[in-house]
Amino acid sequence: MLKNYLKTAWRSIVRNKAFSLINITGLSIGMAASLLVFIVVKYELSYDTFQPNYNRIYRVVTQDKFDKDITYNSGIPVPALAALRNEFPHIQFGALESSYGSQVTVPSGKNEIGNKFIQETGIFFSEPQVFNVLKYEWLAGSPAILKDPNNVALDEKTALKYFNSWQEAMGKTVLLDNLVPLRISGIVKNTPVNSDLPLSVLISYVTLERYGKSYNHFDIWNTTSSNFNIFALLPPGVEMEDVNKGLLQFSKNHYSVLSNTSIKTNSLQPLRDMHFDRRFATFGDHITSKSTLLTLLLIGIFIILMACVNFVNLSTALSVNRSKEVGIRKVLGGNRKQLFGQIMSETSVIVSISIIVSLGFAWLALPYIKHIASIQESLSLFTSQTISMVIGMGILVTLLAGLYPSLVLSKYNPITALKNKMVTAGVRGVSLRRGLVIMQFTISQILIIATAVAISQMNFISKADLGFDKEGVLILNGKSDSVSLSKQTAFKQQLLQIPGVQSVSLNNDAPSSDNLWSTNFAYNHQPDEKFQISLKFTDPDYFKTFGLQLLAGRIQAESDTMREVVINETLVNKLGIRNLNDVIGKTIRIGRNQWYPIVGVIKDFKTSSLREDIKPIVITTRKAFYACTGIRIRTGQLAGTKEAIEKTWDRFYPEYAFSSQFFDENIARFYQQEEQLSLLYKIFAGLAIFISCLGLYGLVSFMAVQKTKEVGIRKVLGASVTSLLQLFSKEFTVLIIISFFISVPVAWYMMHNWLNNFVYRVPLSIWFFVSAIVGSVAIAWITVGYKAIKAALANPVKALRSE
Structure with a gap:
């Protein structure tokens, strides 16, 4: 019996090549995407689980x-x-x-x-x-x-x-x-x-x-x-x-x-x-929030569900063409159980082929997974967990995709089926298919909105006014030991002799970094304030090198030790002072040290990523902490000037390895995960749209068969191709509008929470949602158009002869 099922299933697949190809394509892409999501999530959840007492x-x-x-x-x-x-x-x-x-x-x-x-x-x-x-x-x-x-x-x-x-x-x-x-x-x-x-x-x-x-x-x-x-x-x-x-x-x-x-x-x-708590730093290379992993899992589930929806839509659309086959099988003694087994075996064959193809897709995509996730090691596709997941997914997809078409086909009345009058049956089935299309486009529109918001936020980050000039600054990392300190001044002067170098600053840290040195402080001989300040130790050229803007007073004078301080706007505001000039000449005590005069106020700059508030900053001098050199290089001379800087370093510090990064590259690392999430949204939105188009094609195919006589009658009565196109597209437009109203609150909630990770963020504009509905309608019309035009241009005589 099983052999006969499989043989018949294979013949049906070969006979309906277009149907089979669309189903296999949709299922294999959906399963490959879900499999890659599973691998990424499994990897992130496995951090440090190798410890016996985890x-x-x-x-x-x-x-x-x-x-x-x-x-x-x-x-x-x-x-x-x-x-x-x-x-x-x-x-x-x-x-x-x-x-x-x-x-x-x-x-x-x-x-x-x-x-x-x-x-x-x-x-x-x-x-x-x-x-x-x-x-x-x-x-x-x-x-x-x-x-x-x-x-x-x-x-x-x-x-x-x-x-x-x-x-x-x-x-x-x-x-x-x-x-x-x-x-x-x-x-x-x-x-x-x-x-x-x-x-x-x-x-x-x-x-x-x-x-x-x-x-x-x-x-x-x-x-x-x-x-x-x-x-x-x-x-x-x-x-x-x-x-x-x-x-x-x-x-x-x-x-x-x-x-x-x-x-x-x-x-x-x-x-x-x-590994999942952003409040506390780790010694690893990244932290991943569990909400991000949950989002990935949901997207993976949605994609595979959409692929299953396609199978249901296409199977039920094809069921009308198979009505005579079902009727003959029933007349010859086939019972509902046998017909159910036959349809499920066809589904199993298609799913099995799709699994093999999906493994090929996943294997090809696996080396590129580091671009969408913080994974640098080579991952193995064929592990016991992955194979178990693939088998489980195959069984689940077979049930999800095959159960409903099997039940629909196996319950056909043989007399009705033999008369090929199944076109008027299954009203509830049509409603279900419409519901499935609504679900597909709801998911697609959520992903379109998420993609638009993520891209807009990342563009905002790349163009945001950080309060400093990040371009063209090379940062050298050194050590603040006695050997390097004794040569610092001479090293700086030699760097300034290089033609491509505009300015040089000795400091302990760049303006924006994860390395914040915080401490308690007191202002103007008052008790300690009930908040902390962050410290940066720099020479006076720090402001010119990083493009910091002075708003009041002056910058601190050159000194080997702490003598004067410059503070930022945020600190002035937190002290409750409105006029920036009022703090000039006042004193500040850092920790339990002596009191130092405030000589200047600088415009706020972003002290870390845009996820966080600007910290109250105190900038002062202390040569013993200068372990960093910032070098502003003229535009267009980066490569040659960097080579000259390295030679100068080797001459002054032959005992130290040359270690450097461009400041803008360091800033970009703050948002590596957000960039990856934005890329993920783009990829999955594209997959969702593609799979939705396959689903629409299935439903239009079903409608074209259901409306064969109606189209013929309309054409005989003088209906134009345009009016027939409207006949097909009107319903899908309504379905997309319904899905839009479902997707908007979900997408708003999801992206509102994501944007809350940033103190500085784009507003959730109505245009994000408008673009989703416009894009969805346009995609639907293009997809529907091909099949609708084909039906509208068909010979009405053939349509009227159809029984």
């Missing part, structure tokens, strides 16, 4: 609550670690402190500097206790090596980068920032890429205590750095809520005496939430 690992984070503001910090004061171990002895704690942009030098052994490697991420000062919480496989050595100073462990890929193999690396010595000698005493297996803890270089924490005393934060409770993270492993049976209650009391005991301007509290953040 559900019992937490990070201790900090929250500062001011009168009108809350700040979140993934770090915790360094002395809190010992206090936590003392007050929570039943919990295992381990500390990691990251070091960004450090240089590791591998000596050549021939009185030469050796190979220099810039490690942007992955360098950590680590306690051995970390490995009681986080589990990593050691290929050589053990966590015990981290008890002693000047010991380091590398992961496999880093050891291979520095040496020929990890075995050769063992026992060798490298230099950290040309200052700290480190003996390679251990090798750790590579951390999976889907981790927010990319442990590449692990230096014993006692090394930092020996060489990093200048940071002066090892015993200070009121300094919190996001670089210093504490991880905790809760014993079985211990709940996060109970520990958080204890941490609340812990915070009152240790922080209440430090400040009366804010309430600082510690709490636990589950490891499973780290």
Whole structure:
């Protein structure tokens, strides 16, 4: 029986080539898109799940609550670690402190500097206790090596980068920032890429205590750095809520005496939430919100549903042509169950072919997935989970796409079917098909609106006035150590001699970045204000180099230490002062330092991404913190000037690797995920429109068959082609208008929430929605037009003979 079903199914597919091709195309594209969405979502949800105690690992984070503001910090004061171990002895704690942009030098052994490697991420000062919480496989050595100073462990890929193999690396010595000698005493297996803890270089924490005393934060409770993270492993049976209650009391005991301007509290953040919580930074390369993943999943589900709708529409449209076949089968003894099995087997064959084709599409598209998601590693299409998903999707699609057509065809009355009078049957079926078309165009219009809003917001971001000039500024990353500081002035003067260089600034940070240094402060000999300021340490040429605009007073004078400060408009406003000139000459105290005069006010500039408010900023001088050089280059001379800058760097700092980025590229990285989401909307909107057009073609085919005699009679009575086109298109226009009124509130809600991620955003204009309805109607008319014109131009004699 099954063999006969399959043979008959194949014959039916071959006989109806156009129908089969459209169905296979729609289903395969829909399944390929859904499969890729599944792979992306599965990858994002897999972050750090390789940890054996994944559900019992937490990070201790900090929250500062001011009168009108809350700040979140993934770090915790360094002395809190010992206090936590003392007050929570039943919990295992381990500390990691990251070091960004450090240089590791591998000596050549021939009185030469050796190979220099810039490690942007992955360098950590680590306690051995970390490995009681986080589990990593050691290929050589053990966590015990981290008890002693000047010991380091590398992961496999880093050891291979520095040496020929990890075995050769063992026992060798490298230099950290040309200052700290480190003996390679251990090798750790590579951390999976889907981790927010990319442990590449692990230096014993006692090394930092020996060489990093200048940071002066090892015993200070009121300094919190996001670089210093504490991880905790809760014993079985211990709940996060109970520990958080204890941490609340812990915070009152240790922080209440430090400040009366804010309430600082510690709490636990589950490891499973780290990758999805934008409030707290991670050591990984990106954070993905769960709402984004949910949106992706919904889009994937919608696309596959639309493909199933197409199958239903086309199958029911074709059912009229198969009515005689069904009637003959029933007269010859075929029962409804057999007919149902026959139609479902045809569906199964088409779905099976579509699955094979969809796997081909997905395989071709997989290498390009990094353009639409923050995934840099090569993903495998054929994994056990993916295969299970494909099988499950195949079964589900077979049921969704085949169930209704099978029920419709199998219940036909044999006498009516043999007379080929099925054209008047199934009124409810027509209503269902109309409902399916409404659903398709509702989804399409939601995606069209989302795409238009996302593109508009990204265009707004690219053209927004950031308060500085981001174009043509090259940023060099260095180190604020004694060696580089002694050469800074001479290096700057030499850079200014390069023909393509317009200006040079020594500073600790660019105007806009994720690296914000915040602290408490007081104004004009008053008590501390109940909000924090962000600090930037720069020379006077900072304003010219980055195009910052002075509104009142003057810029600070050149100095090696803090002497004068410049503040921004936001700080003036938060102080409740209306006239900018009123703050000139007043004083400000940063932290517990002395009072410094305010000499100028600058126009606000965006201190981070457009998702956030502008921070109150204080700009001052302090040469000891200048680890960054900003260089404005003349337009049209970027490449040649950059090459000259690199040669100058190598001459002054041969012991340091040259590391540079253009400022506008750094700004663009702020919005990488939004750009990817915008691209996703474009792709899926295009797929939705394409699949909707196939669905419309199916319904028009059905209508053309249903209205064969009506069209013939109308033509005999003198109806024009235009009026016949209106006959077909009128109904679809009504359906699209109905879908528009359904899609508008959904799209508005979805994009309103997305835009709320940005403090600075485009308004949800009515034109976004108008463009969706106009575009949908135009697409529908074009799709309907071909089939409608074909029906309108048919010979009316043939139509009137049709029975």
